[in-house]
Amino acid sequence: MEKEITIRKPSDMHLHLRQGDMLKTTVRDASAWFAQGVVMPNTVPAINTPERLISYRDEILSRNPGFKPIMSFKLYSGMSASEVKAMADAGAVLGKLYPAGVTTNSEDGVKSWLDIKETLGAMSDLNLVLSIHCEWPDTFVLDREYEYHREFAAIAKAFPDLRMVFEHISDRRSINFVAGLPDRVAGTITAHHLLLTLDDVIGANMNPHTFCKPVVKGPADREALRQAAFSGDKKFFFGSDSAPHLKAKKESEAAAGGIYSSPVAVPLMTQLFEEKGKLEKLENFMSVYGPAFYSIKPAESCITLVQKKSTIPAVIDGIVPLYAEKTVSWSIKA
Ligand code: NCD
Numbered sequence: 564m565e566k567e568i569t570i571r572k573p574s575d576m577h578l579h580l581r582q583g584d585m586l587k588t589t590v591r592d593a594s595a596w597f598a599q600g601v602v603m604p605n606t607v608p609a610i611n612t613p614e615r616l617i618s619y620r621d622e623i624l625s626r627n628p629g630f631k632p633i634m635s636f637k638l639y640s641g642m643s644a645s646e647v648k649a650m651a652d653a654g655a656v657l658g659k660l661y662p663a664g665v666t667t668n669s670e671d672g673v674k675s676w677l678d679i680k681e682t683l684g685a686m687s688d689l690n691l692v693l694s695i696h697c698e699w700p701d702t703f704v705l706d707r708e709y710e711y712h713r714e715f716a717a718i719a720k721a722f723p724d725l726r727m728v729f730e731h732i733s734d735r736r737s738i739n740f741v742a743g744l745p746d747r748v749a750g751t752i753t754a755h756h757l758l759l760t761l762d763d764v765i766g767a768n769m770n771p772h773t774f775c776k777p778v779v780k781g782p783a784d785r786e787a788l789r790q791a792a793f794s795g796d797k798k799f800f801f802g803s804d805s806a807p808h809l810k811a812k813k814e815s816e817a818a819a820g821g822i823y824s825s826p827v828a829v830p831l832m833t834q835l836f837e838e839k840g841k842l843e844k845l846e847n848f849m850s851v852y853g854p855a856f857y858s859i860k861p862a863e864s865c866i867t868l869v870q871k872k873s874t875i876p877a878v879i880d881g882i883v884p885l886y887a888e889k890t891v892s893w894s895i896k897a
């Protein structure tokens with residue numbers, strides 16, 4: 564008989580659903596595997612007003628009322644306490660800080676936390692979570708995440724009650740950094756940072772489909788991330804950072820950063836945890852620790868995966884997914 568595992572339906576604590584036509588694809592693929600997801604606000608225009616947050620949430624729900632969007636807003640320099648309060652009243656659970664210029668649609672990001680002191684104070688008072696894309700602009704690309712530690716530590720020190728998430732950890736030094744901070748600080752880990760290294764991006768021919776921010780790093784970094792994911796430490800939980808771009812936008816001389824992993828992340832994580840003898844740690848990492856940190860209910864429903872091979876499509880609605888055309892050894896049970 565095929566090996567099976569049943570877990571609480573996962574929660575994706577960081578994903579990009581995009582807008583318009585692409586929402587049909589992203590919500591369909593995310594909801595097949597995830598009960599809920601933390602929806603990133605780096606749309607164009609950004610989700611930074613209550614009206615936009617509400618209409619974006621309604622648009623997502625209209626695609627599938629069974630998938631719960633956990634809504635965020637994008638911080639901007641000088642955002643006032645009353646503007647933060649209005650976002651919370653509209654249903655925001657977190658605010659996302661993008662340092663200026665580090666990733667897709669972050670040109671209008673924040674230059675220094677000193678420009679958002681009032682914003683962060685209000686978030687702390689309202690018990691909103693601060694989620695950060697931790698890369699310090701204009702430094703060597705493989706050290707950008709490490710270079711952000713100083714800014715992260717300064718914010719953590721200035722706001723001792725603020726819950727903070729170090730998003731998509733990619734550098735082994737960040738694992739120790741997050742582990743050393745109080746329990747109100749956690750970190751998300753993606754499927755691609757657990758599976759790939761820089762060899763998959765530039766080791767052979769340059770592959771734009773494995774290019775994302777922060778860039779995947781070396782084998783020792785990937786190993787440290789794996790150990791954190793397998794550790795059972797509730798500070799580390801899954802956030803896919805699934806970030807689709809159309810094939811033509813990836814296969815261009817200015818390839819956009821972002822990897823589309825929603826359709827494949829759960830079976831790939833199951834495969835990794837199984838291969839490493841850590842299957843008993845899978846459910847907490849994928850489905851429990853994330854919602855617990857956010858004080859959100861985990862899914863009540865479960866999914867069952869069976870050890871049965873399938874081939875990942877080359878293209879899904881114009882998007883090349885993670886592990887395209889490769890085999891994955893787990894599938895959802897029909
Ligand atoms: C994301 C995107 O495309 O929106 N890109 C990425 O490389 N991860 C933005 C982000 O999370 O950095």
Ligand code: ZN
Binds near residue numbers: 577578579603804806
């Ligand atoms: Zn992201």
